[in-house]
Amino acid sequence: MRIWDNIFVQGSSAQIKTIAAELGFAKCGIVPAHRLNTGAERLREWLNRGYHGEMGWMDRPEHDRADPRTVMPQARSVIVLATNYFTPHVHPDDAPAGKISRYAWGDDYHDVLREKMRLLLGRMKGEWPEINGRICVDTAPIMEKEWAVGAGLGWIGKHSNLITKDVGSWVFLSELLLDVELEYDEKIVEDHCGTCTACLDSCPTSAIVEPYVVDARKCISYATIELRDERLPDKISENLNGWLYGCDICQEVCPWNRFEKPTEEARFEPRQGETSLPLDRIDTMEHAEYVERFRGSAMKRTKLGGLKRNARHLRGG
């Protein structure tokens, strides 16, 4: 039996957290890789209600999203990381422009996080060459918010985003699955939403249908990013509140974001200084300009047609 088949070197978890902090991760927690039964039940109920809309990839039977061993059968541990993406900019409210969700202001977080995770795994392999890891950045079928809670990073707020006590909710999550056992975090952060209902009260489309439950079909973010229909639903279209791509209202009103802090990651600064885009620029944008402007941006997801549709609706069309 290799040493890795039993328990990892004492103190290794603390060392991993030190490396993660050195690489700029805001938070790091480590938990055993097992099936998240409670989370799985919640997800099943959410899917059964159809709240995932057209995000069919969330309900693929071959993916047991609650069990990370679906992604890496030999996984024994899950290292969960939070990366702060807050930059102290606001949306200008001068020219007719469409607001971009904060998470998409900078370079595509998939690329940034993947690079940081590779560095983390590389540093760990430098210390412990026998380990094997699988990097998960949003695209793998992993219930990352549930893992983040289990690893003590924060709690899932009534708006269904993870909230940390240190930097609020402007965080990206990523996971590193490892084929070794480690020393695990056991301290859970309690739910600190209390009696607050600011996010439920502020959502212009009432997408938070009950505390902790979002019906994606009513969500401006889902509609402007994920929905491929030619027209947005009327309730969304009439309540866009200036959002061209995504929506941050439920996080902007959250009192826990008074603890937001500027990230040290320069790649999350707004590309070309833009937190909004002029609608007439979208209207006339040709494919070549689109490709150039959004290369390396998370905003590619909605494609040019989606942006034009959203801009048209913002104009009332």
Ligand code: SF4
């Ligand atoms: S706005 Fe209030 S209820 Fe909503 S997530 Fe934040 S603290 Fe919780």
